[in-house]
Amino acid sequence: MNYALFCILFIIACTHAHDKVVLSSLVGRWTFEKGQELKDLIGNFGDIVLKGAVIQNGNLDVSAGKWAISPSYTGPSISEKTLVSWVLIQNPNVQSGSALTIDKLSTDEFDAIVYGEFQTHRWASGSSNGKRTERNPTPGYHETNTKVYNQIAITYRNNNGKAHVRLYHDGVKFGEYTKGPLGVWPRGDAEIFWGLRHGNTRGGPGNLDMLIEESRIYASVLTPEELKSLRPLC
Incomplete structure (x- = not known):
């Protein structure tokens, strides 16, 4: 069985077992598991390039000055979307x-x-x-738990051309607002970062010290119920 077919069958099996979300809106999925450590299982993004970060035991391990990037995108245009990562903070x-x-x-x-x-x-x-950022989301979520993985998700809905943003911790909303224009990332003009906030292949601002168990991007706005139904790798 070739790798692409294996990935498709693997994703379907996992989704049927755990997720109620329609597969067609999933445009990027990274599980960091052995044999597919650097792969987007959907196949839209290029292989991850490790910039000091390491992948071990099915986790992407980022820390100060150590990050990762997936530098290319060949999928459909992304506008309305949901960003999801399961994370364990090591140094808050x-x-x-x-x-x-x-x-x-x-x-x-x-x-x-x-x-x-x-x-x-x-x-x-x-x-x-800061065009789509509320600097003091109410009530916000104060996170210092270094013992368990938590799902962090942000949704972006089109509200007459503006971004309606909702923030979730394990499927529970902790912030909501409308601010700025809804962004668009077309085919050939998108990349993914972990650890850094943004930048390019040479680097950029920001650091984290955490394990990332899985990350996904949906080209749709997931509901709280759908977020709660999600599970990382089977």
Whole structure:
């Protein structure tokens, strides 16, 4: 069986077992498991390039100055979307980085799951020049748990051309607002970061110290119920 077919059958099996979300909206999925450590299982993004980060025991391990990038995209245009990562914080005092960023190559345009950039130990939606960012989301989520993995998710819905943003911790909403234009990432003009907030293959701002068990991007707005139904790798 070739690798592409194996990935498709593997994703379907896992999705049927755990997820209620329609497969067609899933445009990027990284499980970091043995044999597919660097792969987007959907096949839209290029192989991960490790910039000091390491992959071991099915986790992407990022830390200060050690990050990773998937530098190419060949899938459909992404606008409305959901960013999801399952993370375990190792050092909560290493902050201002991202657990998952979608970044544009051609210009300064990104959305990211950022930790501690604006409020110490709090999750927020990072964006280029803060155009889609509420710096003090109410009530916000103060995260210092270094014992378990948590699902962090951010959804972006089109509200008359503006971004309606919702932030979730394990499927429970902790922030909601409408701000800035909804971003668009077309085929050939997107890349993914872990650890850094944004940048390019040479680097960028921000650091995190955490294990990332899995990351996904959906080209749709998931509901709280759908987020709660998601599970990382079978």
